[in-house]
Amino acid sequence: MDNYALVRKIHDLLKKAQSYLKRTYNSSSEFNRRKFFNVTVATMVLLLLSCFMLVQVMSAIQISNTISTVGTLKLSAGIGVYSDANYANRLSTIDWGTLEPGATQSYSMYILNEGSSALTLSMSKASWSPSSASNYLTLTWSYNGRTLEAGAAAQVTLTLSVSESVTGISSFSFDINVVGSG
Numbered sequence: 001m002d003n004y005a006l007v008r009k010i011h012d013l014l015k016k017a018q019s020y021l022k023r024t025y026n027s028s029s030e031f032n033r034r035k036f037f038n039v040t041v042a043t044m045v046l047l048l049l050s051c052f053m054l055v056q057v058m059s060a061i062q063i064s065n066t067i068s069t070v071g072t073l074k075l076s077a078g079i080g081v082y083s084d085a086n087y088a089n090r091l092s093t094i095d096w097g098t099l100e101p102g103a104t105q106s107y108s109m110y111i112l113n114e115g116s117s118a119l120t121l122s123m124s125k126a127s128w129s130p131s132s133a134s135n136y137l138t139l140t141w142s143y144n145g146r147t148l149e150a151g152a153a154a155q156v157t158l159t160l161s162v163s164e165s166v167t168g169i170s171s172f173s174f175d176i177n178v179v180g181s182g
């Protein structure tokens with residue numbers, strides 16, 4: 001049963017209880033007034049239990065969303081991206097791990113200007129799979145726009161944020177394009 005059907009069923013039950021309460025209250029006998037009180041209490045309990053169940057169902061749905069990920073780095077000539085400060089391990093993919101809705105994951109890397117002239121870096125994202133992933137995922141970086149002289153490096157942190165409202169995605173991939181100009 002989906003959430004809408006559950007809410008609809010609760011609404012129908014409450015409407016029936018309301019109708020019954022109106023009929024019972026209009027009767028003048030003491031028995032019917034006690035019955036009215038008992039039905040009112042039962043309705044309140046039903047309402048509270050229904051709200052509790054709905055919150056539990058919504059929480060279970062949000063907790064069950066996990067996303068497996070991979071990001072591929074595409075570089076322009078003269079730029080090297082490494083996972084370590086010694087520039088020994090060239091980086092071509094980033095495994096973001098398993099992410100939950102609302103999660104933020106960071107990854108540090110080192111960008112080395114391997115060319116012979118100064119460069120300013122820019123980053124873009126492309127080839128989202130599925131394409132709807134770009135609606136729920138945001139990638140930022142800590143690069144401040146300073147010029148990288150030839151042979152110089154910068155430590156950069158990429159941060160991937162997942163929207164709380166992510167739906168329909170169990171895994172994704174995308175390309176991170178790092179371009180040097182200058």
